[in-house]
Amino acid sequence: MKAALTGGSPAHVPQHTSRPAMPMLHSLPHDQSDDEKIAAIRHHFAKIMEALGLDLGDASLRDTPQRVAKMFVKEVFSGLDQRNFPAITTFPNTHGYGEMLVERNISLHTFCEHHFLPIIGKVHVAYFPGDRIVGLSKLNRIVKHYARRPQVQERLTVQIAEGMQEVLGTTDVAVYIEADHLCVAARGVEDTKSSTVTSFFGGRFKDPVERKDFLEAVQ
Numbered sequence: 001m002k003a004a005l006t007g008g009s010p011a012h013v014p015q016h017t018s019r020p021a022m023p024m025l026h027s028l029p030h031d032q033s034d035d036e037k038i039a040a041i042r043h044h045f046a047k048i049m050e051a052l053g054l055d056l057g058d059a060s061l062r063d064t065p066q067r068v069a070k071m072f073v074k075e076v077f078s079g080l081d082q083r084n085f086p087a088i089t090t091f092p093n094t095h096g097y098g099e100m101l102v103e104r105n106i107s108l109h110t111f112c113e114h115h116f117l118p119i120i121g122k123v124h125v126a127y128f129p130g131d132r133i134v135g136l137s138k139l140n141r142i143v144k145h146y147a148r149r150p151q152v153q154e155r156l157t158v159q160i161a162e163g164m165q166e167v168l169g170t171t172d173v174a175v176y177i178e179a180d181h182l183c184v185a186a187r188g189v190e191d192t193k194s195s196t197v198t199s200f201f202g203g204r205f206k207d208p209v210e211r212k213d214f215l216e217a218v219q
């Protein structure tokens with residue numbers, strides 16, 4: 001699916017509704033307002049705290065259910081609402097720049113969907129511009145949007161790549177993620193040394209030469 005991009009076009013929102021990558025969304029009522037979601041999460045998070053034996057009458061804990069609920073809906077999981085996809089305008093590639101554009105070391109903060117613990121790392125992205133280019137900060141915003149969901153690193157990698165492909169109107173996109181999973185470091189095997197690398201190579205990046213150039217640029 002290619003984006004139909006025109007001069008100064010306003011927000012372009014990739015439609016991922018048919019993707020099997022997000023089965024969890026299908027069971028959620030999409031018409032719930034943020035306030036309704038926050039109220040529901042506040043209620044259930046208070047139950048979790050009670051089950052753990054925490055005293056919700058304590059001044060320090062009293063507002064935690066509301067704080068967590070608001071943080072989930074408005075911040076760390078706001079990317080579950082595709083309406084929050086960033087507004088992205090593309091510009092004509094007037095200089096005819098045709099080489100690889102690499103943006104390195106985009107900060108990654110997301111949450112593993114199996115344990116709801118943080119995944120922290122770096123994302124490197126690249127593309128070959130066609131007729132249109134995009135403001136660089138928009139690449140960060142695409143990464144941030146998909147990171148603001150409970151994730152597995154494999155799916156996050158593909159979603160960032162497909163989001164870029166759609167916005168940029170090209171398949172020539174590469175994504176490389178190196179991240180530490182706190183569910184591996186802080187519990188379970190408690191391995192604090194290991195990190196996880198995932199990558200996506202689309203279009204021209206399937207060529208071993210372009211792929212090598214990209215990997216050399218980001219390492």
Ligand SMILES: [Zn+2]
Pocket residue numbers: 112113114115116117181183184
């Ligand atoms: Zn996990």
